[in-house]
Amino acid sequence: MIAVTGATGHLGRLVIASLLRTVPPSQIVAAVRTPEKARDLASKGVVVRQADYSRADTLAPALAGVDKLLLISGSEVGRRIEQHKAVIAAARQAGVKLLAYTSILHADRSPIGLAEEHRQTEAAIRSSGIPFVLLRNSWYTENYAGAVAQAVKMGAHYGCAGSGRISAASRADYADGAAAVLIAKNDQGGRIYELAGDESFTLAEFAAEVARQSGKPVRYQDLPEAEYKAVLVKAGLPEVIAGMLASADAGIAKGALFDDSRQLHALIGRATTPIASTIAAAPASKA
Ligand SMILES: NC(=O)c1ccc[n+]([C@@H]2O[C@H](COP(=O)([O-])OP(=O)(O)OC[C@H]3O[C@@H](n4cnc5c(N)ncnc54)[C@H](OP(=O)(O)O)[C@@H]3O)[C@@H](O)[C@H]2O)c1
Numbered sequence: 001m002i003a004v005t006g007a008t009g010h011l012g013r014l015v016i017a018s019l020l021r022t023v024p025p026s027q028i029v030a031a032v033r034t035p036e037k038a039r040d041l042a043s044k045g046v047v048v049r050q051a052d053y054s055r056a057d058t059l060a061p062a063l064a065g066v067d068k069l070l071l072i073s074g075s076e077v078g079r080r081i082e083q084h085k086a087v088i089a090a091a092r093q094a095g096v097k098l099l100a101y102t103s104i105l106h107a108d109r110s111p112i113g114l115a116e117e118h119r120q121t122e123a124a125i126r127s128s129g130i131p132f133v134l135l136r137n138s139w140y141t142e143n144y145a146g147a148v149a150q151a152v153k154m155g156a157h158y159g160c161a162g163s164g165r166i167s168a169a170s171r172a173d174y175a176d177g178a179a180a181v182l183i184a185k186n187d188q189g190g191r192i193y194e195l196a197g198d199e200s201f202t203l204a205e206f207a208a209e210v211a212r213q214s215g216k217p218v219r220y221q222d223l224p225e226a227e228y229k230a231v232l233v234k235a236g237l238p239e240v241i242a243g244m245l246a247s248a249d250a251g252i253a254k255g256a257l258f259d260d261s262r263q264l265h266a267l268i269g270r271a272t273t274p275i276a277s278t279i280a281a282a283p284a285s286k287a
Helices: 010-020 035-043 056-063 080-094 115-128 141-154 171-183 203-214 225-234 239-253 263-268 275-281
Strands: 002-005 028-032 047-050 068-071 098-104 132-137 156-159 192-195 219-222
Touching: 002 010, 010 028, 010 171, 028 035, 028 056, 035 047, 047 056, 056 080, 068 080, 068 171, 080 098, 080 115, 098 115, 098 171, 115 132, 132 171, 141 156, 141 203, 141 275, 156 203, 156 225, 171 192, 171 263, 192 263, 203 219, 203 275, 225 239
Parallel strands: 002 028, 002 068, 028 047, 068 098, 098 132, 132 192, 156 219
Antiparallel strands: none
16 A cells, blocks of 8 residues: 555645556555545545544554555644654554655755754654655745746746756656655665756746746846845735745755756656746746
């Protein structure tokens, strides 16, 4: 049995879809916080079980009989270390033979604020004794889809990433990578994958591509980190989220999300999705 946590999220759904290409649905467990959201998966024959990271009582039953587990990092920033530790403990109890975890690119040395919860989760996985695979994902190209309309409207894209390069790939690319690891016939235990897009871009190049596709002038405006955070707060984002996003950009400026090892390409056996495709799919990309 292969279980995927967070299976009703964007990435989790894509992993399940990828697995279903080769694995019978009865051998896939969608371990989800809210089973009602997974009715479509159940109707395909996927085994749906409740697994709430904050409710330890749900975790051991959800993982019963599971051989391989994909732990998709949770979305409740600040609570994730304890939540992930609860899943790891349940996996050990259930005798899981391989635990794959979606971490962040170069987690061991990433200066991005969000990396700390991933580092601590990685440490907990290592000390659990369960054979593990670290899927250290770079940014999703989709992170920028929502920025396209705003950039076209404002004539500018704001950030504090300087000329840092971002090696992003689409969620579907990372999902196929995770599925490839889960169905691999060879032993994956102990592997650490740095997963990133084939191509990288700066935010100035992102703005230039938005301008090219929309036919409207769009420039990149680089700001000091504190100023960028203030812009995000003014735009209505909560202080904490604004700080996280500004920290991420500051990390990008230092090369935190650049990787040219093409490990994701090798894992999925095809080119990753370029940022231009994500921009093209965004509603405001055409004039
Ligand atoms: N690499 C990147 O660029 C990037 C960007 C954003 C996020 N991430 C990370 O990657 C993860 C997957 O991305 P995504 O796009 O699929 O995010 P998403 O659509 O927000 O999905 C997050 C999933 O985590 C589940 N979850 C959250 N808290 C939970 C809990 N207490 N118990 C059980 N499940 C819980 C959610 O369950 P529900 O369906 O019930 O809400 C959802 O299925 C995110 O959670 C985050 O850690 C990475």
